[in-house]
Amino acid sequence: MTAVGTYTPKPGAAPLTRMIAVQAALETKMLLRNGEQLLLTVVIPTLLLVLFSSVDVVDTGEGEAVDFLAPGILALAVMSTAFTGQAIATGFERRYGVLKRLAASPLPRWGLMAAKTLSVLVTEILQVILVTVIAFALGWSPGGNPLAVLLLLLLGTAAFSGLGLLMAGTLKAEATLAAANLVFLLLLVGGGVVVPLDKFPDTAQSLLGLLPISALSDGLRDVLQHGAGMPWGDLGILAVWGVVGLTAAARFFRWE
Amino acid sequence: MRSDPVVQVQALVKRYRTKTAVDGLDLVAGTGITAVLGPNGAGKTTTVETCEGYRKPDSGTVRVLGLDPVREAAALRPRIGVMLQSGGVYSGARADEMLRHMAKLHAHPLDVDALIERLGLGSCGRTTYRRLSGGQQQRLALALAVVGRPELVFLDEPTAGLDPQARRATWDLVRDLRADGVSVILTTHYMDEAEQLADDVAIIDAGRVIAQGSPEELCRGGAENTLRFSGRPGLDIGSLLKALPADCTAAELTPGAYRVGGKVDPQLLATVTSWCAQHGVMPEKISVERHTLEDVFLEMTGKELRS
Numbered sequence: 309m310t311a312v313g314t315y316t317p318k319p320g321a322a323p324l325t326r327m328i329a330v331q332a333a334l335e336t337k338m339l340l341r342n343g344e345q346l347l348l349t350v351v352i353p354t355l356l357l358v359l360f361s362s363v364d365v366v367d368t369g370e371g372e373a374v375d376f377l378a379p380g381i382l383a384l385a386v387m388s389t390a391f392t393g394q395a396i397a398t399g400f401e402r403r404y405g406v407l408k409r410l411a412a413s414p415l416p417r418w419g420l421m422a423a424k425t426l427s428v429l430v431t432e433i434l435q436v437i438l439v440t441v442i443a444f445a446l447g448w449s450p451g452g453n454p455l456a457v458l459l460l461l462l463l464g465t466a467a468f469s470g471l472g473l474l475m476a477g478t479l480k481a482e483a484t485l486a487a488a489n490l491v492f493l494l495l496l497v498g499g500g501v502v503v504p505l506d507k508f509p510d511t512a513q514s515l516l517g518l519l520p521i522s523a524l525s526d527g528l529r530d531v532l533q534h535g536a537g538m539p540w541g542d543l544g545i546l547a548v549w550g551v552v553g554l555t556a557a558a559r560f561f562r563w564e
Numbered sequence: 565m566r567s568d569p570v571v572q573v574q575a576l577v578k579r580y581r582t583k584t585a586v587d588g589l590d591l592v593a594g595t596g597i598t599a600v601l602g603p604n605g606a607g608k609t610t611t612v613e614t615c616e617g618y619r620k621p622d623s624g625t626v627r628v629l630g631l632d633p634v635r636e637a638a639a640l641r642p643r644i645g646v647m648l649q650s651g652g653v654y655s656g657a658r659a660d661e662m663l664r665h666m667a668k669l670h671a672h673p674l675d676v677d678a679l680i681e682r683l684g685l686g687s688c689g690r691t692t693y694r695r696l697s698g699g700q701q702q703r704l705a706l707a708l709a710v711v712g713r714p715e716l717v718f719l720d721e722p723t724a725g726l727d728p729q730a731r732r733a734t735w736d737l738v739r740d741l742r743a744d745g746v747s748v749i750l751t752t753h754y755m756d757e758a759e760q761l762a763d764d765v766a767i768i769d770a771g772r773v774i775a776q777g778s779p780e781e782l783c784r785g786g787a788e789n790t791l792r793f794s795g796r797p798g799l800d801i802g803s804l805l806k807a808l809p810a811d812c813t814a815a816e817l818t819p820g821a822y823r824v825g826g827k828v829d830p831q832l833l834a835t836v837t838s839w840c841a842q843h844g845v846m847p848e849k850i851s852v853e854r855h856t857l858e859d860v861f862l863e864m865t866g867k868e869l870r871s
Contacts, residue, residue, distance in 0.1 A: 315713065315741050316744045319670070319672075321642040321669065330665060330669070334657070334661075334665050342656055400655065408618070408648065409648055412616055564618075
């Protein structure tokens with residue numbers, strides 16, 4: 309039996325920063341526990357990096373293959389977490405009433421979104437460390453401005469998060485699962501990740517160059533491989549995608 | 565136990581496209597346990613979800629603990645506990661993990677280990693939510709609703725699909741909540757649940773409250789109760805009627821089988837047995853048939869409460 313007074317009301321929300329921190333920790337834990345998510349965010353980028361660096365499958369132009377590949381794989385890592393992973397996870401959380409249940413908790417909705425963003429960033433940091441370590445082991449010699457790299461990664465995250473949340477908040481969970489994987493695959497091939505964009509016809513190139521994945525991989529490559537300063541063009545493309553995607557997500561996202 | 569209402573709903577209307585789910589519903593719930601009873605599709609969940617702040621009324625007003633659930637959500641949410649009809653948990657989370665998480669979102673949560681023990685969730689171990697049994701998922705949802713030490717909990721069909729033992733455990737917890745001063749609004753289509761638990765029952769049909777009161781009041785008010793006894797055939801019904809209160813009926817249905825209708829209370833039973841004693845009758849097989857909420861519901865709506 310339970311002592312009298314056990315349930316005597318004593319309501320109250322935890323401090324906001326603590327709520328967001330524990331929510332972000334749980335979201336990250338759920339992601340790292342999920343096998344399919346790990347395949348997407350860890351296994352595939354790592355495999356591609358190792359495989360295409362050591363086997364001469366694609367002509368990556370002059371210089372070491374890894375110098376071309378590592379920036380592309382970093383872009384892929386951002387896409388896999390901020391877009392594909394987040395879209396699928398959030399889609400199923402919506403489907404299974406997790407978003408609905410949390411909406412009745414003391415954590416405000418914007419707090420939940422902040423926690424999701426934090427969780428995406430934590431995962432990306434882990435991915436960047438992993439990709440960097442492997443790339444160095446393969447003989448990578450990056451150059452360029454670290455601040456430009458950081459800015460590219462952040463704007464890329466914003467762009468992919470907006471699109472991922474838009475998909476998760478409007479489509480059925482199964483449709484999100486299928487579409488997010490399909491888009492991942494298409495952008496992997498057509499977004500300058502492992503296949504240089506100049507392998508495509510001219511007209512296709514200019515269109516493909518406007519994709520967020522191309523802007524991110526191209527920008528990262530300019531800085532890390534060619535030592536460019538601020539890749540303003542690519543940053544601009546990512547910023548536009550970010551604003552459009554996040555605005556649309558905020559407008560059309562359905563919690564149930 | 566009655567004081568300021570914890571929930572006040574006035575002329576609530578909620579439509580989904582062309583379908584009117586709630587149609588001018590009025591409901592006042594005080595402290596204690598209030599059961600919202602009705603068949604599926606009566607508007608129970610819509611009403612409760614409007615109180616929880618999930619839905620905006622098309623018209624009418626809703627106040628919960630004196631607050632507007634949509635506009636004053638931030639102030640209200642820490643004070644209420646919500647048990648959804650299904651789901652609400654990450655499919656890859658373990659029961660204790662989710663419960664600890666919800667506890668951390670509150671300032672003064674319950675002791676999570678004690679709650680796990682209390683609801684028999686300790687056996688779930690490392691099993692993730694999607695592999696828990698339906699009953700375990702239900703009990704976890706209940707635990708999530710109470711762990712933040714709310715003033716008011718909303719339980720949407722808390723025992724649907726539970727086995728009798730788990731059902732009783734849930735009822736015990738709900739009674740303990742009430743004893744400690746937590747108010748409870750529960751929806752159910754189980755009559756016995758409402759009769760067993762509720763201080764107050766609101767019967768909902770087609771989006772409106774058609775009757776409200778304590779289970780006793782509703783059973784008394786809705787239908788006449790019946791007392792049956794058997795004795796030797798041909799007793800003087802006229803004499804019996806004189807002894808009974810004015811609004812009672814009495815009849816010999818078949819030789820030796822008698823029925824008394826009216827407000828059957830201990831006083832009436834005493835009146836009938838003393839009349840029998842005066843007339844040298846040994847009443848055999850005395851039985852009292854109390855009308856249940858089920859009868860009341862059937863009488864009011866002409867419908868059975870189906871599950």
